[in-house]
Amino acid sequence: MSLAATAETPIHAPGAAIVVDSLSKKFGDFVAVDDLSFQVSPGRITGFLGPNGAGKTTTLRMLLGLVRPTHGTARIDGMDYAELSRPLQTVGAALEATNFHPGRTGRDHLRVLAATHRIPDARVDQLLELVGIPAAANKRAGGYSMGMRQRLGLAAALLGDPHVLILDEPSNGLDPEGIRWLRGFLRHLASEGKTILISSHQLSEVEQTVDDAVIIANGRLVRQGTMDEMHGDPAALVRTSDARALVTALQQAGLAAGDEPAQGPGAVRVGTGDLTRVGDVALAAGVPVHELRVLRTDLERLYFQLTESPENLNRNRETTEEAGR
Numbered sequence: 495m496s497l498a499a500t501a502e503t504p505i506h507a508p509g510a511a512i513v514v515d516s517l518s519k520k521f522g523d524f525v526a527v528d529d530l531s532f533q534v535s536p537g538r539i540t541g542f543l544g545p546n547g548a549g550k551t552t553t554l555r556m557l558l559g560l561v562r563p564t565h566g567t568a569r570i571d572g573m574d575y576a577e578l579s580r581p582l583q584t585v586g587a588a589l590e591a592t593n594f595h596p597g598r599t600g601r602d603h604l605r606v607l608a609a610t611h612r613i614p615d616a617r618v619d620q621l622l623e624l625v626g627i628p629a630a631a632n633k634r635a636g637g638y639s640m641g642m643r644q645r646l647g648l649a650a651a652l653l654g655d656p657h658v659l660i661l662d663e664p665s666n667g668l669d670p671e672g673i674r675w676l677r678g679f680l681r682h683l684a685s686e687g688k689t690i691l692i693s694s695h696q697l698s699e700v701e702q703t704v705d706d707a708v709i710i711a712n713g714r715l716v717r718q719g720t721m722d723e724m725h726g727d728p729a730a731l732v733r734t735s736d737a738r739a740l741v742t743a744l745q746q747a748g749l750a751a752g753d754e755p756a757q758g759p760g761a762v763r764v765g766t767g768d769l770t771r772v773g774d775v776a777l778a779a780g781v782p783v784h785e786l787r788v789l790r791t792d793l794e795r796l797y798f799q800l801t802e803s804p805e806n807l808n809r810n811r812e813t814t815e816e817a818g819r
C-alpha cells in the first residue's frame with residue numbers, strides 16, 4: 495500500500511505504533527504545534543523534519559507525556575504515554591544528550607535506570623558494547639563528548655528493548671564515522687521491526703537514513719510521504735551533442751522528452767527511469783550519448799522550497815529591523 499499523502503491527506507499507515515492526531519500546543523498565545531496529524535509505521539525509519547523552532551521537540555515531548563496537548567492526541571500503541579503499563583519496554587526516547595549526572599559513569603547511569611525497571615546488569619554491558627562506548631563506560635559522563643553522550647542516550651533508550659524509538663536530533667555532535675554508524679545501527683533496529691522516529695532540522699543529514707519523512711514548519715504539517723515520493727517520479731537525464739534529434743527520437747518512441755537547460759548544454763530530460771530504454775532509443779537513432787543517469791528531485795531544494803515558502807517562512811526569524819525595535 496502506498497503511503498502517498500499530502501499535507502491535507504495524512505498518512506494512514508496500517509499498524510502504526512505512533513499516531514498523532516489533530517495535535518496542537520499553545521504556550522500562552524503562541525501556537526507551537528498547530529493541528530498536526532501523522533502516523534509512523536513499524537519497520538521503518540521516519541524523519542521528523544523542520545527548521546529550528548518548527549515544533550518538533552514539543553511534539554515529541556507530547557508523545558512522551560512531558561507536555562500536555564492543548565488539543566488532539568499523540569499516542570503510542572493506541573495509548574497516551576501515561577497509560578502505558580510498561581513504558582520503558584514500549585518506547586525508548588533520547589530527547590537531549592545532556593541530561594546525565596555529570597559525576598556518574600556511563601555504566602552507572604544505565605545501571606541505575608536498569609535497576610528501577612528490574613532490567614539485569616548484563617543488559618547494560620551488552621548495550622554499552624552495542625553503541626560502541628565500552629571503553630568509556632567507567633568514565634564520568636561529565637567528561638563525555640557530545641557524540642559519546644548521544645551514544646549513551648541511545649543505550650538508555652534501548653534498555654527495555656522497546657519496539658518504538660523516539661530520538662531527537664540523534665546525529666547532533668556525531669562525526670562522519672559516527673553518523674555512518676548511527677545509520678547502520680538504526681537500519682538494523684528497523685529491520686527487527688522497530689518503529690523509529692527521528693527528528694532533525696537538517697534534511698541532508700538524514701536523507702540517506704530515513705524511509706519516510708514528515709516535514710513541518712511553524713507547527714504545521716507541510717509534507718509527508720516516503721522518500722521515493724519525495725524524490726518524485728523517476729526521470730532520466732541524457733546529454734548529447736544533438737539534443738533536437740534525440741528529443742524527436744524519444745518522442746517517437748512514446749517517451750516524454752524535452753530540453754533541460756538547468757542541467758547544462760545538450761541536456762535532455764526523459765520521463766522514465768529506464769536508462770536502458772533511453773540508451774537503446776539513442777543508439778537506434780544514431781545520436782551520440784555523452785551522459786546518461788537517473789535524475790532525482792533534489793530533496794534539499796524541496797525541503798527549502800517547502801519550509802521557506804512565504805506561507806511557511808520561519809516565524810522565529812526576526813529581521814534585524816524588527817529585532818532593533
Ligand SMILES: Nc1ncnc2c1ncn2[C@@H]1O[C@H](COP(=O)(O)OP(=O)(O)OP(=O)(O)O)[C@@H](O)[C@H]1O
Nearest residue numbers: 521526544545546547548549550551552553695810
Ligand atoms: N515551554 C515553552 N514555553 C514557551 N514557548 C515554548 C516552550 N517550548 C517551546 N516553545 C516554543 O515553541 C516553538 C517550537 O519549539 P520546539 O523546541 O518544539 O522546536 P523544534 O522544532 O524542536 O526546534 P529545534 O530544531 O531548534 O530544536 C519555539 O518557538 C519555542 O520557542
